[in-house]
Amino acid sequence: MAEHAYEVEVNWSGATTGYRSYSRNHEVNTPGRPPIPGTADPKFRGDTTRWNPEQLLVASVSECHMLWYLHLCAEAGVVVTTYRDNALGIMNDVQFLQVTLRPQITITDPAKVEVAEQLHVEAHKKCFIANSVNFPVAHEPTITAE
Known part of the structure; x- marks a missing residue:
């Protein structure tokens, strides 16, 4: 490897x-x-106009999943025209408890919505960041066809 x-x-x-x-x-x-x-x-005591490590961790999980998802869609012939994730990370005073990815995706072919939904499972399996964290990463995608 x-x-x-x-x-x-x-x-x-x-x-x-x-x-x-x-x-x-x-x-x-x-x-x-x-x-x-x-x-x-x-x-x-951090500055609200700058990125903090917690935000960057949630962003890393979201970006990794999106990049794998777009890769898998391209291979499967699912044409994605927009992808917007409103990811949410929850933590207590000592660790992250979970991250929930909530991507809103637009594809071109209504017949491929089910395939587009299934590709999230595969993207999760391939995401390097999700495979490296010790908390659950959930997915709540919304897929719309143009």
């Missing part, structure tokens, strides 16, 4: 002179891409 490496750099500077006084703002970088402005969840 092939291995793939993903390297990112997280940069922060400031002074941790007290819990309430230091900035949680940081940048996530990798060569050749724009930086991601990061912070902590607002409950932990």
Whole structure:
């Protein structure tokens, strides 16, 4: 099995002179891409205008599933014209409990709605991120034909 490496750099500077006084703002970088402005969840004194790790985890699960789903649809002859996911991650004070993907998908052929629905099961099996987390990932797709 092939291995793939993903390297990112997280940069922060400031002074941790007290819990309430230091900035949680940081940048996530990798060569050749724009930086991601990061912070902590607002409950932990983070900036509401920046991405927090919890949001990025939910986004990773959603993106991975979408990319596999689009791949499988292309192979199966299901033409997808729009895909919009309103993913929801639920966590308690120590860990994620679940992520629910709620994609709204438009396809071109009404006869392929059932196939389009079934491909979510296969996409879930292939999603690297979903296979790496220790919480359930649920799917509630809505598929509409043009």
